[in-house]
Amino acid sequence: MKNSRRQFIILSATGATALLLNSKVQAQTMVSPSDPEAAALGFVSDASKANKAKYPQYAAGQKCGSCVLYQGAAGSADGPCGLFPGKHVPSNGWCSGYTKKS
Ligand code: SF4
Numbered sequence: 830m831k832n833s834r835r836q837f838i839i840l841s842a843t844g845a846t847a848l849l850l851n852s853k854v855q856a857q858t859m860v861s862p863s864d865p866e867a868a869a870l871g872f873v874s875d876a877s878k879a880n881k882a883k884y885p886q887y888a889a890g891q892k893c894g895s896c897v898l899y900q901g902a903a904g905s906a907d908g909p910c911g912l913f914p915g916k917h918v919p920s921n922g923w924c925s926g927y928t929k930k931s
Contacts, residue, residue: 859907860916867924870912876923884925894920897928 860867862874871884876892893899893910899920901908907917912926 858916860910860913860918860922864913866913870924870926872918872922872924874919874922876921879923886925887923887927891923891927891929892920893918893922893924893927895930896926897930898926899930 859874860872862868862872864872871880873879876887877889879887879891881887893908894901894905896910898911899908899918900910901917901920905920907919909916910918912924918924
């Protein structure tokens with residue numbers, strides 16, 4: 830009886846730890862500029878490196894952190910983007926889907 834209680838506690842703690850680690854890993858999956866969907870939108874991890882010839886709508890100062898599709902907390906280094914479900918974009922990134930937050 831005592832042994833099964835100990836096992837339950839150990840297994841519960843192990844399961845909780847695994848869930849925490851899993852959610853942490855998922856939260857940190859970043860969009861890569863080489864992902865096909867990202868490349869099609871001209872995504873860059875550093876907005877200053879946006880292809881200005883291909884995307885003339887880019888203007889200095891535009892970045893994910895000020896985009897209406899950015900779902901990260903204010904001041905966060907990265908966060909989810911509505912265009913890339915399940916992944917994060919850096920707040921300093923940019924893509925041609927940029928729409929300024931009003
Ligand atoms: S849609 Fe906005 S938040 Fe998403 S990658 Fe493009 S610029 Fe960044």
